[in-house]
Amino acid sequence: MTVHPMLIAGTWQAPAATAATFSSRNPNTGETFPDAYPVATAAEIDALLDTGLAASIALAATDPAKIGDFLDAYAEGITAAADELAALAHAETGLPVEPRLAKVEIPRTTGQLKQAAAAARAGDWRMPVIDTANNLRSQLEPLAKPVLVIGPNNFPFAFNGIAGGDFAAAIASGHAVIAKAHPAHPGTSQRLAEIAFAAVQSAGLPAATVQLYYRSSHEEGHRMASDPRLGAIGFTGSEGAGRKIKAAADAVGKPAYFELSSVNPVAFLPGALAEKATELATEFSGSCLLGVGQFCTNPGLLLTIAGDATETFLATAAENFNAAPSGVMLVPSLPTELDEAVVALTAAGAEVIGRGTQPKEPGFRAQPALLRVSGATFLENPAAFQREMFGPGSLVVVAADADELAAVAAHLDSSLTAAFYTASDGSDDALYDRLVPIIAPKAGRLLNDKMPTGVAVSPAMVHGGPFPAGGHPGFTAVGIPASLRRFGALRCYDNVRPNRLPATLQDKNPTGTLWRCIDGSWTQADIG
Known part of the structure; x- marks a missing residue:
């Protein structure tokens, strides 16, 4: 060994002969390396x-x-x-x-x-x-x-x-x-x-x-x-x-x-579902099942209002989950934890409406799960229904009306993302305007008409949020x-002699392109 x-x-230092050791396992086979x-x-x-x-x-x-x-x-x-x-x-x-x-x-x-x-x-x-x-x-x-x-x-x-x-x-x-x-x-x-x-x-x-x-x-x-x-x-x-x-x-x-933990709520408002319930169900299923659900921005909680279009959405999504194969997860505990979350959610009052195929191959394989719960039942115990299902699992909250959906929104925990799908004709705009002030402060990134799964590497991207989704809402x-900037110490130089200042704080701009706030204005100019 x-x-x-x-x-x-x-230096690459070898451990002592008596050192404790561990080995990882192959997720595809379950065998120890x-x-x-x-x-x-x-x-x-x-x-x-x-x-x-x-x-x-x-x-x-x-x-x-x-x-x-x-x-x-x-x-x-x-x-x-x-x-x-x-x-x-x-x-x-x-x-x-x-x-x-x-x-x-x-x-x-x-x-x-x-x-x-x-x-x-x-x-x-x-x-x-x-x-x-x-x-x-x-x-x-x-x-x-x-x-x-x-x-x-x-x-x-x-x-x-x-x-x-x-x-x-x-x-x-x-x-x-x-x-x-x-x-x-x-x-x-x-x-x-x-x-x-x-x-x-x-x-x-x-x-x-x-x-x-x-x-x-x-x-x-x-x-x-x-x-x-x-x-x-x-x-x-x-x-x-x-x-x-x-x-x-x-x-x-x-x-x-x-x-850390995040359920990343996605609200499908009534007008959006009326326009294209089947297409949205397919888009959601693809996002939730992508990579066996092993993304921190996986859509784990869906918010909807009862109606025919919602039932069409749920029926299509359930079919997609039922047909989904069991996928390989990263460590042996994850499939077990997903199963335990499904059991806990059903015990609290949720209903399983879609469950992927039972795993037959060796390795760490998870069975996808889609559940639903009424808004009224959610409100009886909001914490029980916001347990993160890390993997290919999601819970749909079906509120009776807009007022109940707003009440559900008020009980949401913090997340990395919050997404809204709304109608193109503006029929959802009033409800959107009502919900966003409730939900947006609980997330680091607000999305419209797209799933939260992708995280672009862009200067404008925010991947964080209030604790415990993130560590600090400002970073x-x-x-x-x-x-x-998370790892910076803010330091002030008070009447420090010019030759003792860091180059970035001296009168001359050290690069000619560094942006500095000088007397209230951001500029790349030298001082004087």
Whole structure:
């Protein structure tokens, strides 16, 4: 059995012979992979923090162009190894090579890294503000401490702790990253770390700019999250784990940013269903079943009003779910958790109206599920009907009328997204105007006439929302340069001598293109 090393302080360190280890499993077959990965000890966690702190102090004073060079080189290295990486991730996650990994996720990942490289060089994420009358100057600056990035199981590249959006944002804003590999795809994470470290060396950055470990005990994880040597945390994963990390971080005032549970409500208003109930049912089913439902923006809760068009919609959607095959999920617990959620929802009063084919093949396979519940029953216990079904499952709430639908909306929890489908003739506009002020403040992204599943890598994208969907309603995990600002410390220079100011706050614009707010106006000009 091969026990793989961790990347600590610029070296691949083999664990002690007595170290605890774990192995991942093949989702397609259920078989355990022969390779093993170590559980980090207290001494190894300390080494990650010590060297990450030293690297972050150095990076805070490093030319951002060098950081950009690293991110570009890393993106190029991933592209060069794309076939190898896609095959490895497929084996560990069951996600298809084509088109999901090779054509969609890997290009998205390299695109994020390149956008982050450009943002590092441009410096606009710092948002410099200068008040010449009072000789005050302020901007966002690096924390001068490492960022712990913990990625989820469902995106082995685009949200990976060693390659994804949080990683790119933390590095581009001048921080070393301590990445925790997800135990479902440790081999993919290790290979990414090898490519990242080669790019670190070629760019001449501190050796501990990127570090990787695979797992720690709960006690060591809690200690790490609250350690003063750590600057911030970026976590994408389950609400249960996220709440524990948040508690540890909050206890010491550490900034931590989360992407957790979300049911992503979609309202199909009566006029829209009257226009094209069958087409909308097909669109919804495709979104919910896409990727076996393993997206954080999966439409898990539908809001409707009773009527003939609604019944047509539900009948078509139920047919689609009944015909859907059982799909491979990422880890063995997910199909079980989906089944448990269906049982809990039916016990609370929901009705199963569509259930996919029973899994017959080996591996971690989930049976799609579509349920319905009346608005009145939902209102009796709103919390019971907002349990996230991570996977190919969704619940339709059928309200008796607009007033009951508004009451349902008032009891919704926070989500990453909220979507509305309305009639083209304007017949739904009044109800839309009534519902949006109730629902929109509970979500980070508002959609019209489209499913929430896709998350474009755009400066205007918001992928976050109020807790517990996100960690903070003012920040986003996707969208550069905004995502970089999560890891910035706002620092003011009061009457500081000109030669002691950071270049971005001096009278001369250091790049000629950096946007700065000077005496109330955003400009690229020099002062004086």
